[in-house]
Amino acid sequence: MTTTDPSTTTRAPRGRRRLGDVLFAGGAQGSGILILAILAGVAAFLILQSFDSLAANTANFFTTSEWHANTREEPAFGVAALAFGTVLAAAIALVLATPVAIGIALFIVYYAPRRIAAVLGYLVDLLAAIPSVVYGLWGIGWLVVQLAPFYAWLETYFGWIPLFAGPVSTTGRTMLSAGIVLAVMILPIITAMTRDVFLQVPQAHREAALALGATRWEMIRMAVLPFGRPGIIGGAMLGLGRALGETMAVAMILSPSLVISWFLLQSGNQTIAAHIALQYPEATGYGVSALISAGLVLFAITLVVNMAARFVVSRRKEFA
Amino acid sequence: MSATKLSAPEQTVPPRPTPSLRGRTLPKYLPPALLGGSAVVCAAALYLLDRWNPAVWAILAAVLYTAAVTVLSAVVENRRKAVDRLVTSVVYACFTVAMVPLVSLLWTVLSRGLVRLDGYFLSVSMNGVTPSMDAGGVYHAIVGTLLMTLMAAVISVPIGLMTAVYLVEYGRGRLRQAITFFVDVMTGIPSIVAGLFVVALWILLFGPGHTNGAAGAIALSVLMIPVVVRSCEEMLRLVPNELREASYALGVPKWLTVLKVVLPTALSGLTTGVMLALARVIGETAPLILTAGSSAVSINANLFEGQMMSLPVFIYSQVRMGGAINYERAWAGALTLIIIVMLLFLAARLVSHFFAPKTR
Numbered sequence: 116m117t118t119t120d121p122s123t124t125t126r127a128p129r130g131r132r133r134l135g136d137v138l139f140a141g142g143a144q145g146s147g148i149l150i151l152a153i154l155a156g157v158a159a160f161l162i163l164q165s166f167d168s169l170a171a172n173t174a175n176f177f178t179t180s181e182w183h184a185n186t187r188e189e190p191a192f193g194v195a196a197l198a199f200g201t202v203l204a205a206a207i208a209l210v211l212a213t214p215v216a217i218g219i220a221l222f223i224v225y226y227a228p229r230r231i232a233a234v235l236g237y238l239v240d241l242l243a244a245i246p247s248v249v250y251g252l253w254g255i256g257w258l259v260v261q262l263a264p265f266y267a268w269l270e271t272y273f274g275w276i277p278l279f280a281g282p283v284s285t286t287g288r289t290m291l292s293a294g295i296v297l298a299v300m301i302l303p304i305i306t307a308m309t310r311d312v313f314l315q316v317p318q319a320h321r322e323a324a325l326a327l328g329a330t331r332w333e334m335i336r337m338a339v340l341p342f343g344r345p346g347i348i349g350g351a352m353l354g355l356g357r358a359l360g361e362t363m364a365v366a367m368i369l370s371p372s373l374v375i376s377w378f379l380l381q382s383g384n385q386t387i388a389a390h391i392a393l394q395y396p397e398a399t400g401y402g403v404s405a406l407i408s409a410g411l412v413l414f415a416i417t418l419v420v421n422m423a424a425r426f427v428v429s430r431r432k433e434f435a
Numbered sequence: 436m437s438a439t440k441l442s443a444p445e446q447t448v449p450p451r452p453t454p455s456l457r458g459r460t461l462p463k464y465l466p467p468a469l470l471g472g473s474a475v476v477c478a479a480a481l482y483l484l485d486r487w488n489p490a491v492w493a494i495l496a497a498v499l500y501t502a503a504v505t506v507l508s509a510v511v512e513n514r515r516k517a518v519d520r521l522v523t524s525v526v527y528a529c530f531t532v533a534m535v536p537l538v539s540l541l542w543t544v545l546s547r548g549l550v551r552l553d554g555y556f557l558s559v560s561m562n563g564v565t566p567s568m569d570a571g572g573v574y575h576a577i578v579g580t581l582l583m584t585l586m587a588a589v590i591s592v593p594i595g596l597m598t599a600v601y602l603v604e605y606g607r608g609r610l611r612q613a614i615t616f617f618v619d620v621m622t623g624i625p626s627i628v629a630g631l632f633v634v635a636l637w638i639l640l641f642g643p644g645h646t647n648g649a650a651g652a653i654a655l656s657v658l659m660i661p662v663v664v665r666s667c668e669e670m671l672r673l674v675p676n677e678l679r680e681a682s683y684a685l686g687v688p689k690w691l692t693v694l695k696v697v698l699p700t701a702l703s704g705l706t707t708g709v710m711l712a713l714a715r716v717i718g719e720t721a722p723l724i725l726t727a728g729s730s731a732v733s734i735n736a737n738l739f740e741g742q743m744m745s746l747p748v749f750i751y752s753q754v755r756m757g758g759a760i761n762y763e764r765a766w767a768g769a770l771t772l773i774i775i776v777m778l779l780f781l782a783a784r785l786v787s788h789f790f791a792p793k794t795r
Contacts, residue, residue: 139690143601146594147614150660154617157628157657160635218529226526235530242537244776246718248747249769252754253540256547256762261490299536306533330519353623360625362721363747367754388627392721396729403634403643410631414624421623425616 161411168192168404176408180373182390184405185398192405194412196373200290200384201413204365205358207294207379208301213351215298216305221335223306224313236310243303251367254296259287259368266291266380277377284382288370291379293386296364301354308353308428312346313339345427352424360417362388387413459511466504466520473499497528541773548770551763557771561744562733566756573768575734576749579648580775582738583727583745584717586652587659592709594656595663602664603671604693621661629657630722637726648735648743651727655716662715666708670701703790710783714776720747746772 169176171190179193223236263285270283316339324334340347366389370382391406391413398406477496481487501524509517556572564571598618602611633654637645674697682692698705723729728742729752735741746768753765 133688133690135690136688139693140605143597143605144610146597147601147606147610149594150598150614150621150664151617153657153660154621156636157624157632160632160639161628164635164638215529215532218526219533222526222530226523227530238537239533242533244714244780245540246720246747246772246776248718248720248750249540249544249773252750252765252769253536253543255754256766257539257543302533330515332519332522333515335522356623360623360627362625362627363751366721367751388625388721391627391631392724395725403638407631407635410628414628417623417625417628418620421620422616424623425619429616 158414161407161414164404165408165411166404168401169408171401172405180375182373182394182405184400185402186400190401190405194387194409196375197385197387197390197409198412198416199375201359201386201388201416203384204290204294204297204386205355207291208297208358209351209355211295211298212302212305212354213347216302216350216354217309217347219302219306220309220313221339223310225331225335225339239303239306242299243307247300247361247363248367250296250300251363254292254364254368255288258296259292262292262295263287270380278379280378281380283380284370286370286382288368288382289380290369290376290384293365293369294379296368297358297361300361300364301358304357305347305350305354308350309343309347312343312350316342345430349424349428352420352427356417356420356424359420360388360413362392365389366392458513458516460516461504461508461511465507469503469507470496470500473503497524497531500524501528544766544769544773547763547766549767551767552770556764556767560732560734564732567758567760569760571764573746573749573764573771575731576744576746576768577771578734578736579727579731579743580717580745580747582736583648583652583655583723583743584713586649586738587655587716588709588713590652591656591659591663591712595660595712596667596705598660598664599667599671600693600698602668604689604697618661618664621657622665624658625721626654626658626719627721627725629654630725632657633722633726646726646728646742647740648727648738651723651743651745652738654722654726655719658719658722659712659716662712663709666711667701667705670704670708671697673704674700703787706790707783707787710779710786714779714783717779718747718772718776720745720751723748724751746775 168184168190172192173189174181174191174193176193178195179191180196182192184190184192219239223232223239227235266283266287266289269279270281273279274281320338320342321334324338329337365386369385369389371385371389371393372383373385374383376383387409391410394402395406474492474496477492477499481492481495501521504524505517505521508520557577558574559570559572560575561571562575598614602614606614633650636653637650678696678700679692682696683689687695723745727745727748729748731742731744735743750765750768750772753761753768
């Protein structure tokens with residue numbers, strides 16, 4: 116297998132370029148370039164359509180929280196509260212989901228009986244197959260009802276922590292509920308990534324640790340976790356990207372208001388994606404264009420997070 | 436550090452009486468017995484205090500068991516073993532915690548959805564049904580979902596498949612790297628942004644306020660293309676190189692090799708991948724609210740004219756109406772949607788099971 120003679124490798128023999136070859140290769144390459152064009156188009160069209168409202172906006176787009184865009188005269192709107200809510204919801208989801216996901220991955224790879232491990236992994240993947248709107252329905256129709264008394268308890272005993280300060284929302288339609296549902300939704304993503312990298316830990320490392328008398332946990336701490344760290348970080352960031360852009364669960368569960376609030380147990384806050392879904396049907400005047408500018412901010416945030424995640428994950432591949 | 440320890444003279448260590456090479460261990464029956472014991476104790480305590488609640492009971496029992504087994508292990512065995520047992524309990528708990536939403540979600544959707552899911556619900560639309568009327572169904576939404584998903588598949592499968600072919604068979608250098616990277620990035624595009632993209636495109640092409648099924652389908656295909664590329668690429672890489680080389684050796688041109696040897700070999704895998712991608716986009720809601728409208732009530736089988744309802748948007752709009760009957764419709768719609776998704780998954784599994792190439 117050398118590179119000196121291409122005709123011995125998988126490349127097609129050199130000769131007259133056949134028409135079929137040219138067309139097929141061109142079509143394949145064209146499709147690839149089309150995908151790049153679509154991605155560029157997403158950015159370009161969003162920027163193009165947001166100009167309209169951003170030029171007419173009388174408030175500072177990045178520091179204003181109010182949203183008066185459904186007018187032709189002097190619209191004033193900004194994404195400050197929306198961007199804050201988006202990051203807050205995703206952060207809650209990430210904090211709740213990451214430790215559990217690592218635990219599940221450890222369970223499937225190292226703790227569960229071999230024979231049923233695959234089935235258990237399949238069960239976790241099943242969580243990823245459920246449509247987000249069904250999560251939203253489950254959240255609003257079942258979960259918030261169960262969580263409301265828990266929130267009251269949390270406020271009674273932990274109300275001194277500013278995050279959990281009252282008065283508690285009696286409906287349970289709070290930021291914390293939205294964060295919990297988002298956590299369930301990103302759980303399978305983080306688990307899948309973490310499980311993959313745990314499976315790649317060299318057996319020699321693990322056996323060496325066990326041979327030195329390590330308990331199972333010591334083996335995991337010394338051999339598995341250091342090896343798997345980039346995969347865990349990458350998986351968590353992919354989950355973060357998903358949580359940032361998730362629309363329906365938040366739109367259906369949260370009872371929104373455009374304020375910046377740290378109180379997780381009160382109704383309030385709103386995310387960019389949910390705001391767009393809720394406002395779009397009633398948007399008039401500069402409304403649609405303003406929502407597109409909000410979407411552009413969301414696109415930029417998720418793009419940065421996803422690119423960073425892919426970078427972390429691909430670095431691991433190079434070193435492994 | 437270890438070197439200094441090793442250099443300590445061996446003979447100064449007094450010989451310790453060790454009855455056996457292994458330290459004391461907890462008997463094997465103890466952890467299950469402890470778990471059962473703490474469950475019973477917690478149940479009794481909650482019952483006596485008149486605070487019975489299954490969730491509180493499960494949490495208390497788990498905490499009590501973990502504490503008991505850790506303390507016992509620390510006393511009888513040693514600190515390291517105690518930490519090991521503690522972590523084992525935590526890891527098992529993590530998995531149990533993840534199963535709670537899955538089981539409760541499936542159970543709620545099933546029990547509440549079955550109330551309304553019947554032949555009537557599946558075969559009529561919402562045309563002429565006022566929100567609180569005890570009538571109406573989901574037929575128009577099923578038609579819309581199937582049509583839009585089908586059109587999305589027709590757009591994205593050729594593009595995705597050809598891109599995968601490019602990445603595996605032709606791609607080299609920077610373009611290949613760029614496509615691989617940006618396909619990965621594209622997987623992370625929020626679905627609502629895909630919807631906004633089509634909205635922006637439609638405003639440019641047709642002016643503001645146009646919603647139709649085709650717009651929804653294009654938004655869905657933006658989300659579907661990267662998934663198709665990823666799964667097809669994986670499947671094409673599984674095709675052994677020997678098959679390609681044998682084909683070249685017979686003088687078959689490269690494009691025919693791909694078309695007649697590589698793709699048929701990977702066919703079952705490709706089908707599975709496409710079906711999983713379909714299952715993913717069939718539940719998308721946000722882009723369809725923006726592009727296909729959220730207020731259609733009658734059957735519309737024309738992708739290019741008028742608003743088009745879909746199952747996910749149906750669920751969402753019923754929840755927004757908020758009445759008891761609307762929730763019943765939403766649950767039944769959710770059950771229908773989950774059944775369709777599960778059927779797709781099942782079909783994908785069956786295809787990959789029965790039509791996989793016989794490699795041995």
